[in-house]
Amino acid sequence: MTDESYQKLIELANGHIEGRLDESSREELETLLRDDPEQRRAFADFLHDHAALHWEYISESDNVIPLPPVSRQSPNILTWSALTAAVLAISALLGVLFLGQPDPGSGAFVTMEKTRAARWESANLPTVEGARLSAGTLRLAEGLATLRFDSGAEVVLEAPAVVELINGMNCRLVSGTAVADIPDSALGFQISTPAAKVVDYGTRFAVNVDSLTGATQTQVFEGLVEVEHPESGEIVTLKTGETNFVAGDSIGQATAAPDETEWVHSTQPLQRGPEWTKIPSSRDAYVYSVDVAHHHSEILLLLKNSSDTRGPHRKAYLGFDLSTLDPSQIVEAELKLNFAPTGWGLASHLLDSEFSVYGLTGPHSDQWQESTIAWNSAPANEFSTGDTLKKEGAVLLGKFSVEQGFQRGEFGIDDSRLSEFLQKQKGKFASLVVIRNTKETEGGGLVHGIASHRHPTLPAPTLVIRSRE
């Protein structure tokens, strides 16, 4: 640093300290600091001396926090009065009423603030605007949805996306894109993904997760975000306008983001680790109470709960061969069903629909065949209704909802009752029944369809099972 540039720097630093820099001088200073590490260091030290002078005098005066004496020998033993004093000191120190520790896990902590052209799949949470949500999983198939966490964090999901709500300060993005806007109250808000942990120290950023690989891309629009790679513990800090990638065992450095970032929009199902087994239905069929001419399908399993007590009702039977695994070792299980339009009935005559999945428990519950199963002989079927089974032959494993008008998409259940039921299948075969609980509002309502294992393109009804090693 020449003497001339040193004098200039000191002059600018003094002007800055006294708030006397005009705009052009400030820009001159900013350029110096950006371009010259030596000047930067000198400036930082100069400002530090200024700050130290100020705080040296501050701490001489009585402007420090009164603190209860804490015994160093026995830090765990705190008397009641010391505790009370500690609490009072915190209140005094913060100049506000005592703020309780946030309490995660108690009930609802998210509001479904706004949805745009949203279509949900397999939501085990309510999805209407204004709904209060607790921990659980949301699957957005189409559109946009804005979630407001009680901490103040706002997360906009862009379809297709799957997110697990954990608590007011944490969520897990399994796939798709989330755009977060984090106010001061939610500083430290975390979005974890299969590959990374994104911790917010700033205001607005986007995270995208490739559903196939879990690869995570983060981009900061404004503020500061830390991306952590949990495997290596490595952390990359992203500032305004920066982006990075985390994939598999590597974490990318921060780079400047292009104007139009390319986000991954894979619709492939999430790839799971080797401890997961997928079992498609080995047989499936639907039974019907009234034979409506030509209203049959080879490739779809039809579901209907008619407003007329006699029907036509339709229920679907699914059989799964569990011989490739040891049922007693099952830890977790999900049932995945792919819906497709049948072309029959009016969506206007049917509101949001709830479906139930049952497990058959009778001694002959596996004694049914695709070609011969019929309404009157189907195991556990309650012939007189469209929405029940015989209590002694079936057990409820879970429910899911499909919004009015939606006829496509993946739905199903993810419920401990399902894994418990499967564990008990010593015969290594499980029979499930799917029933629509919701009746049409008037005759001619929509017939729902689930892809059978005979469907040429859509996946069969599938159990996804995690077993102990």
Add this chain to the structure above:
Amino acid sequence: MADSSEDRTEAFLRLLTEHEKRLGIYVTGLISCPQDAQDILQEGKVVMWRNFEKFELGTNFAAWARKVLFHQILSYRRKVKRQPSGFLNEETLHILNEESESAHREGRWVKREEALKQCLLKLKEDHRTIVQMRYRDEASIEKISHRVERTEGAVYRLLSRLRKSLYECVERQTSQAS
């Protein structure tokens, strides 16, 4: 055995008390105006307390707290940026923050603070009074100029010169020591 949240309350107070002055210096070093720095530190302490559950005891509290405070600085700057102000732009703040982090790692500033005390004692009596008025009494340049019966320009230049000579004194002392 005390309840864990009580333990944490105690831990928070202990850590904050231990580090408050250094954190104040950190903020003031980045934004220079002591009043703004006080406001930021105040807001930052609330945020730290609210998020203290995420702090892992036994790890570096000062580094964690500086992260919280740096965020507060950025958002404070955004809040007031419509007014004409002495704030440096965001890029510069990031650069200076990195410089500050490396100074902390080197332990450079602890050494400077010790030297600064010595250097203050070396000032002439009337010069030290000016420094005290500005820093201890937080008097404005205008007020000081009335008190010492000089023009504002003269006081500004004198204060600038005193800061420079203190800086140079500290530089000499710390380079001798190392």
